[in-house]
Each structure stands twice: as structure tokens, then as C-alpha cells.
Amino acid sequence: MCSYKKTEKSLLQRKIHDKFMVALLMISTIVVMTPLIIIVGYVVYNGIGAINADFFTQELGSPTRAIQGRPTGLVHTMVGTAVVDLLALIISAPVGIGAGIMLSEYPDHKLNPFLRIMNDTLNGMPAILKGLLAFAVIVKPMGSFSGLAGGVALAFVMIPIIARSTESALMNIPWSIREAGLAIGLPRWRVVLSTVIPAARTGLVTGFLIAFARAAGEAAPLLFTSFGNNYLPNHWTGMIFGPVDTLPQRLYSLAISPYKEWHSMGWAAGIVLLSFVIILFVISRLLTKQKH
């Protein structure tokens, strides 16, 4: 009860102390939030000039192209990002949903505690290690960097997030709904697929969006899986089996390059990436709000 010593102060003193702490908290909130808002402001301010029609329709090419003022852009990057991210979604969705169903619909399964620990472990691992894993599993045996390897690396990022969110979305569905399904004679798999999952679809989609937003911003695992490419591949299979450009990785390459023209394209890529993440974020927030 040592804390009572300090309360021997007069009521006025205590109230002043209270007000002082409020002020301190407010100031620190403002001080910390400001630079974070400034980051967004700077990205928009510096990048908006480089966004034009060429930016969305031309390939990047070699640095001389930008220096000589010929049209360059990041169309190959955006197409590549779409391909790699979609691959990641296709690979991770079944695994994540499956594990989520196992955790929530078969709560007595002997493997569940272990699965939960392993899933959390995987979730806590730095994304770069998932890139190393994809490198060893896909790039090495196939002999080349590829969009597929990038998709697998991002899937490793998304799987644990989707598994977790699926589990909590399905847990939110009351047991009475499952019992109702079982009572009219549905087998368990139909109960899960036709009653529980449709009821939980908002939660599932929200989880996907969060996982997707997280994976879409990752550059580290892509640098040595999809590697990057200054041009569009000649044939569409090159998007899957050849080196592919992706936004975060291209942003990194542009930012550390020595060319001024590329720097401003880097900022513009930042705008695209940021708005993509913000859109995903806003949709997921709106969905969550709608649910309650």
C-alpha cells in the first residue's frame, strides 16, 4: 500500500497532477503521430508529379531511358504485383481456411494445441525468413527466380494470418447454428460448408484483406524469389516462371538507385502502394463495422 503515501498531498495538488498527466499524454500523442502523418504527406507530395499516363502504360527499361526523358513507367511492375499477389492468395486461402476450420470446428482434435503454437510461431517469423524458405523450396529446384516463388513466399506470409482470422471468425458463430444443422440431419461437412462458413463470410473476407494488405507491402521475401525485372516478359508464362517485378521490391530498387529520375518514380510507386494498402484497410474496417 505504498501508493497511499503520495496521496497525502492535498486534493488540489492531486487534481493538478491529474491535469498535468493529461497534458503530457496529449502532447506525446501529438508528437508521435505527427511524423507518421508527415510520412504519408511526403510520399504524396513527392510522388504526385511522377504519376502520369506513361507511369501506368510504359515499361521501366534501362536507366538511360529515364535520364534522356523518354517515356518510362511501371506497368510491368503493376501487372507483376497483381500476378504475384493473386498467386499468393490462391495458394494461401485453402491452407489458411482449412487450418482455421480445423481449429474452430474440431476443437478436440489432438493436434490443435500444437497447430496453434506452430501457426503463431510462423506468424511471428520475420518475412525475410519466409523468403529464404521459398528460395530453398522453389527457386533452387527450379533453377530460376520466378513469379511463382514470389507468390509462394507471400503465401507463407498470409497463411498464418488467414488461419488465425478464420478461426476467430468461425468461433464468433454461435454453436446453436451448428446444432440446428446437425438436428435436421446434415452431416458435419455440410454443416461447416453450408451454414457456418456462409454465416462467417464477412469475418473471413476481412481476414483475407488484412492478410493481403500485409503481404502486398512486403518487399523482403520478394527480392530473392521473384527478383525483379525491368521489362514485361515476352509471353504471359514469363510472369509465373520467370523473374517478375513487384511494387515493394521495385520501390526499394528505385530508392537505392543513383538516378534522380528514378527517385521520383520511387515516390510515385510509394503512392500506388500506399493507396492500395489504405483501400484494403478501409474496406476491411467498413466490413467489421457493418458486422457489429
Next chain:
Amino acid sequence: MQKREFVNSIYKKSLSLIYNWLGDKIFLITIVSLGISIILLALGMAWVLLYEGHTSLKVHGVIGFLTSSEWDPAVKLRFGSLPFLFGTVVTSVGALVIAFFPAIAIAIFIAEYAPKWLGNIIENMVHLIAAIPSVVVGIWGIFVFVPWMREVVYQPVYTWALENNSSLLPILGNPIGYGMASATIILALMIIPFTTALTKDAIDQVPKEQREAAYALGATHWEVIRMAVTPYARGGIMAGSVLSFGRAIGETMAVAMLIGNKNNFPFTIFGPAATMPSVIINEFREAVENLHLSSLMAIGLVLFVISLIVNLFAAYITRKLSITGGQSI
């Protein structure tokens, strides 16, 4: 006639048997194998890193690899991970120290003091900022933060030390802007939203009665927070900080863009350094020697082990502190 009915009923029964029993079996097997694939993924990650890194660990010895500070991929082909281990620990601890109190302050402000609409806005902003990709923060760091810090902080301090106290110079290091200090500050900025979100969750779980009891004793709002809310929430707050620390350890892109990437000792405050993720990012694409690749994989293994320990520690804290939280005031 009877025979036909019998066959029909068998047929129907077997159909429903297939539909019910076999369907359930197939469903369970599918689900469980998908679950097992996650387990295999986690175990596979450890195995792959060990398998790919064991050449280097064999050549240098585990202890030798961890304690040697020599990293020479060009001439001698000797690899030691100590500079990166040190860089990771120093930047992450530094970032957590900088981020801890501001993050908790924001969480307390939005949970306790701010009006609901303002709290909602700030909380949404915190979540949004936590979702900003690390490369975007990195590009801001390169073109805005680093030049600014160089002009306003590093160079004045360096000149001051040059004139007044030259014994400080070897500790301060080269004020080029890219280095330990810049990386640590940016890292702190990046983990603040994460820590804030987890702290806010912990504070939200404090029961109303806990607060009301303290109010009933005549406590002011701040005293309620200090005596009733934070002690109860401290398990969650601690676990959140440990998880943020784990985040900081694995944070790659922003750090790799700002730390300057110098692979050996001695360490200085302003001068360039490297962390485990940053060295993997910088050298993995260019590594040609097998031993070099293997050493980078071995660094990945060290990173894996450290992240594993941090995550398990966070889980332990949550379990240990959250239930008894607040009992020992």
C-alpha cells in the same frame, strides 16, 4: 417386387452412407492435412535454414560463427555473425526503449481520456499507420529523414565533439546520416503503432469494476489509471512490448535502407552498421560462393531462433501475468 425394394433401400442407404460418413471422413482428412501443412511449414522452415546453413556452421563451428566478428566474403571467406547479432540487438532494444513510453501514452490517452470520437479516429489512424509498408517508410527515411538528421543533429554534435571533447569521436562515429541512430529512430517510429494497438487491447480488457472501485475511494482519473488500470493490464502490456521487440528484430527493409550496411566492428552511434535481416537482403542476391550463401542461411537460422524465443516468451508472459494481473498491488 420385394427384391427390388430391398435393393433400392440398400442403394439409398449406401448413398446416404457415402454422403454422410464418407463425406465427413474426406472432409476431416482434407482439413487435417491442411492443418498439418502449416505445422510442416513451420518445422520445414527450421529444417531448411539448418540444412542450408550447416556447411557454414561446420566450417566455422557454432560458437565460432556466433562470436567471430570477421565477415569477409571476398578474400578470406571467413564468416562470423557477431556484428549483425550485435546490430540487431542494439537497434531493436534501442527502438523498444524509445517507443515504449510514447506508445503506452497514446494507448492510455485513447482508452481513458480522449472523447470517444477522437479516440476512434486516433485508433484507426494507429492501425492504418501500422499497415504502412516498410519500404514506404524507408524511402521517406532516405530522402527526408536522413538528410535532415545529418544537418540538424549529427553534424552539429560531431563538430561540437570535435572542438570540445575529442575522446567522444570514436564513439560517435562518422556523421554521414546513414547508421545506427537513424535506423533505431525509424524502427521506433515503426513499432509504436504496433505497441499502441496491443496496449490498447490490454487496457480495454480491464473490468469496469476495477475502475469503479478506485473511483469510489476518491481517486482522481490519473490515480485510477496508475493504481487500478495499468497494474491489471501489465501482462498484456508486457507481452505486447515483447511482440513489438520481435517485430523490430525482423524488420528488414526500412532498416536495410537506412543503417548504412557496414559489416564489421567497431560500432559507433552515428556510424553505419548492419543487422541480420539487412545483411541477408544486401548480400543474398550477389552471393556466389557456396560458403557465403550458407553463412547467410546460417544467419537466417540465428534470426529464426531469436524470433522463436521472443515469441514463446511473449506467449509465456501472456499466460503467466494476465490472470494474476493486479493482485500484487
